[in-house]
Amino acid sequence: MDEILAVHSMLHLIFHRNKNQHRRTKWWKWLSILKRATLDFARPGVKSYLATHVIPRCYIAFSTVVADNQFSTLGVVLLAVLARLSKITGISHQKMEPVTTKSKMTVAKEDLGERICRIDTAPLAPVKKSHSDSKISKEKSTEKSTDDGVSKTTWKKKKKKKNAIDDLFSGLF
Numbered sequence: 586m587d588e589i590l591a592v593h594s595m596l597h598l599i600f601h602r603n604k605n606q607h608r609r610t611k612w613w614k615w616l617s618i619l620k621r622a623t624l625d626f627a628r629p630g631v632k633s634y635l636a637t638h639v640i641p642r643c644y645i646a647f648s649t650v651v652a653d654n655q656f657s658t659l660g661v662v663l664l665a666v667l668a669r670l671s672k673i674t675g676i677s678h679q680k681m682e683p684v685t686t687k688s689k690m691t692v693a694k695e696d697l698g699e700r701i702c703r704i705d706t707a708p709l710a711p712v713k714k715s716h717s718d719s720k721i722s723k724e725k726s727t728e729k730s731t732d733d734g735v736s737k738t739t740w741k742k743k744k745k746k747k748n749a750i751d752d753l754f755s756g757l758f
Contacts, residue, residue, distance in 0.1 A: 588673045593623040595666050603659070612646035616663065619643050623670060636676045643667055 600620050607613050622639050625631050644667060650660030671677065 589623055589626050589670070592666060592670045592673065593620065596620040596623060599659075599662065599666070607656075612650050615639075615643045615646040619667070619670075626674070632674060632676070635674065640667065640671055640676060 596616065597620060600616060618639055622631060622635055626635070644664070647660055647663040647667060650663060651657050653660070
């Protein structure tokens with residue numbers, strides 16, 4: 586009984602410390618249920634409820650916390666406390682009933698699609714941008730050939746047309 590109270594006090598400290606930050610997450614509900622169930626463990630009938638419902642669902646919920654990189658240490662602590670509680674109470678994973686009824690339902694094979702191979706017939710030529718592009722419409726290009734016979738493209742910016750608003754705010758810059 587003292588070990589169960591020690592587990593409850595750990596759960597209570599975790600609950601109290603993280604309540605403001607995590608109270609809206611999905612796994613928080615299972616931490617709250619587990620904390621209450623450990624305190625009520627002395628009542629008859631609670632052990633079967635812990636074995637069939639609470640511990641398996643807490644395991645799934647706390648595993649998602651471990652998978653989240655941001656709070657993985659908290660998830661590991663929660664799983665350790667859950668393992669300690671299941672060891673103290675004598676609830677093993679063999680005694681647990683399945684949480685969901687998906688095993689009774691027939692599961693259809695998932696369509697994985699078919700594999701498509703890429704056929705490269707010719708190397709891709711660089712794509713020229715159209716003049717509708719905003720950068721190119723503001724800039725003008727000229728080609729110059731060098732001594733090597735390779736043409737170089739140089740870009741010159743067009744002058745922007747000024748309007749009345751530009752004249753008003755030109756003194757601020």
